[in-house]
Amino acid sequence: xxxxxxxLEPISCHAWNKDRTQIALCPNNHEVHxxxxxxxxWNKIHVLKxxxxxxxxxxxxxxxxxxxxxxxxxxAYVWTLxxxxxxxxxxxxxxxxxxxxxxxxxxxxxxxxxxxxRLISVCYFEQDNDWWVCxxxxxxxxxTILCLDWHPNNVLLAAGSCDxxxxxxxxxxxEVEEKPAPTAWxxxxxxxxxxxxxxGTAGWVHGxxxxxxxxxxxxxxxxxxxxVAEGGKTAVCASLTSETLxxxxxxxxxxxxxxxxxxxxxxxxxVYDSNKAALSFGGKLDIPKQSAQKGMSARERFQNLDxxxxxxxKEAVLESVHKNSISQLSILNGGxxxxxxxxxxxxxGGMTIWDVKTLESxxxxxxxx
Amino acid sequence: MSKNTVSDRFRKVDVDxxxxxxxxxxEEGGENQQGPDEAEVDSxxxxxxxxxxxxxxxxxxxxxxxxxxxxxxxxxxxLKVLSSFKSTDIEKGVQSLDKNGVDLLMKxxxxxxxxxxxxxxxxxxxxxxxxxxxxxxxxxxxxxxxRKTV
Numbered sequence: 001x002x003x004x005x006x007x008l009e010p011i012s013c014h015a016w017n018k019d020r021t022q023i024a025l026c027p028n029n030h031e032v033h034x035x036x037x038x039x040x041x042w043n044k045i046h047v048l049k050x051x052x053x054x055x056x057x058x059x060x061x062x063x064x065x066x067x068x069x070x071x072x073x074x075x076a077y078v079w080t081l082x083x084x085x086x087x088x089x090x091x092x093x094x095x096x097x098x099x100x101x102x103x104x105x106x107x108x109x110x111x112x113x114x115x116x117x118r119l120i121s122v123c124y125f126e127q128d129n130d131w132w133v134c135x136x137x138x139x140x141x142x143x144t145i146l147c148l149d150w151h152p153n154n155v156l157l158a159a160g161s162c163d164x165x166x167x168x169x170x171x172x173x174x175e176v177e178e179k180p181a182p183t184a185w186x187x188x189x190x191x192x193x194x195x196x197x198x199x200g201t202a203g204w205v206h207g208x209x210x211x212x213x214x215x216x217x218x219x220x221x222x223x224x225x226x227x228v229a230e231g232g233k234t235a236v237c238a239s240l241t242s243e244t245l246x247x248x249x250x251x252x253x254x255x256x257x258x259x260x261x262x263x264x265x266x267x268x269x270x271v272y273d274s275n276k277a278a279l280s281f282g283g284k285l286d287i288p289k290q291s292a293q294k295g296m297s298a299r300e301r302f303q304n305l306d307x308x309x310x311x312x313x314k315e316a317v318l319e320s321v322h323k324n325s326i327s328q329l330s331i332l333n334g335g336x337x338x339x340x341x342x343x344x345x346x347x348x349g350g351m352t353i354w355d356v357k358t359l360e361s362x363x364x365x366x367x368x369x
Numbered sequence: 370m371s372k373n374t375v376s377d378r379f380r381k382v383d384v385d386x387x388x389x390x391x392x393x394x395x396e397e398g399g400e401n402q403q404g405p406d407e408a409e410v411d412s413x414x415x416x417x418x419x420x421x422x423x424x425x426x427x428x429x430x431x432x433x434x435x436x437x438x439x440x441x442x443x444x445x446x447x448l449k450v451l452s453s454f455k456s457t458d459i460e461k462g463v464q465s466l467d468k469n470g471v472d473l474l475m476k477x478x479x480x481x482x483x484x485x486x487x488x489x490x491x492x493x494x495x496x497x498x499x500x501x502x503x504x505x506x507x508x509x510x511x512x513x514x515x516r517k518t519v
Contacts, residue, residue: 118390142392163392164516203514223514224507241468243505 001359003321003352004042006035010347012055013328018062020332024048025345026055032069034086050077050088057102057113064108070099076113076123078132091132093121101147107154109176114145120159122171122191137169137192147207147249151214155180155189158217160205166219166227168196184215184231196235201225207249207260207329212337216272218258220247226260228272228279240270240279249329253339253356256369257282261326261344265318267354271369285359286320324348394516404431404443410450419454423462426450427473432517440519447477452492463499471504475512476519 007027014025022045024034032055034046053073060067067086070076074095077088093099097116104111110124113134118141123134143162150157157171170189172180185195196217198205203223210217218228224246227239247262256274261267269282324347332353334340345351385391405426413422426447431439454462466474478500481493500508512518 138390142390202511202516222510224510241472241507241511243507245506246510 001321001352001354003350005348005350006042007349009349010324010327011345011349011351013058014330014343014345014351015058015060015067016330016332016343017060018065023351024058024060024067025351026058026069027349028054030054030071030073032058032067046086048079048086048088051075053098056098056100059102059104059111061104061108066104066108068102068104068111070102070113070115072098074098074115076102076111076121078111089132091123091134093123093134094136095119095121097144100145103148103150105150105154105171106152107177109154110171110173112148112150112157112171114148114159114161116144118143118145120145120148120157120169120171122157122173124173124176126175135173135191137171139192140194140197141167146205149209149217151183151185151210152212153180153183153214156183156185156195156210156214158208158210158219160208160219160221162204164202164204164221166198166201166205166208166217166221166229167194168217169194185235186231196229196231198227198229198237200237201227201239203246206262207247207251209251209258209336211252211255212335213255216252216255218250218252218272220250220260220262222246226250226258226270226279228258230274230277236277238272238277238279240281242268242281244268248325248327251329251331251339251342252336253331253334253342254337254369259285259329259339259342261329263325264320265322265324265326265346266320267326267329267342267344283363285354285363321352322346322348322350403429404439405429405446407442407446410446414450414453419450419458420462420465422450422453423465427466427470427477430473430476430519432519443519444477444480448481448489448492451477451481451496452488456495459495460499463496463503466503468504471500472508472511473519475500475504475508476515479512480519 009028012026012028016023022036024032026032030051032048033044035042036045051071051073053071055069055071057070067079076091079086079088095115095117099113099115101114113121120137121134123132126133145159145161147160155172158168160166170193172189172191201221203221205219205221207220216230220226225239225241229235229237245263247260250260253259256272258270259267266286271282272279326344326346328345330343331339332341332343341355343353410422410426431443478493478497
């Protein structure tokens, strides 16, 4: 894995371009910086300044090469590359609280914005008026939407919210697409219909992710649990309580394996067994450096006992690559079906690229099914 | 400076109070929850079967009830059982519980911390240490995030 420290401030959010040579990230302020990879260095090539508040979400559409950003100033902008510069187009979201997360749909003809106004704005481009318009999904959301993920059929949208629920909505916009075929989550999908609502887990839902086929959805909740639901006649839910601090982001790397990361500063693997409908812990994915064991002098031992009432020689230094919480996880290669590389950014201002093959060979008991 | 800046009471106004979409906790029927059975637990303590007493006192937790007396009684009972354990047996007691049991035990421990009595904190701290090594920090996070607790 390779770690690169971009800044001293936390990276609020990031997004990669199609060929993974450029990364757009927000350095915890009102701007978006785009860095381009040059050998082993990263050079800042663009600075996108338009937001009046912190940028909370960035998504880069791979095919159409457009960037959508949303921020605490209650606005979203769609940026298109004209020549050598990125030009913004304002999108009126009609929200009265901050926007929290944004995602392009798989076909890139619409995007969804989750906000503190307890609603999701689904925005699409209206050709006649040459303007982005939006529709709201309000019921039955009772609190801020923290995270979103689209189903591969371009219609269903999973949303994790601060009212402790993960829901799947239909975001079908008849102006831009055909009626969708039935899925595992249901067949009637009018706009705003709730196809699935989770029960059982408490705690804000920080991260949500559909699997590659769209038949499974996973979410990470603030009460240190991860859960997977499988669609079908009756949705089957499996959850796992973990012994670690809450996880903030989760993604499928194959149809049965999930990688999640959060306040413990290292990614972890979970494996879902659909026969038993059970989720199990797969292993910690960080390979700590083997630090040399220094012998402790008698004086150090006494000092430890005096100051900390312990004879332990462990220093309070994090052994993981990231030195602060990991806030976002993104897949680089292989998609959600056979992920080969994924990237994490965190509050320590650093970005790490993890190679799945290397991790598998480094950890003997790790099995990614 | 205008006169308006003298009072800042406006900052404490809850702008979402009259919003009909406000989040309300689900009302789950808690009327029948009586908490652990006092007689059963007492008899098990008297017999010296402390493991059994621990299992019995963690049954039927008054999580959903709004009756504060039931909750206080349950907490008192749990404290009695925890105090009657010998320090060396605490670890075995924790091992005998499953994941949900450890979470529930941690909830009772923190409830006990809220109102310390003579010796309760020392006993609870010993239990806390053992429960922490069994349940990890995740267990404590679940105590903090639970909206309905003992």
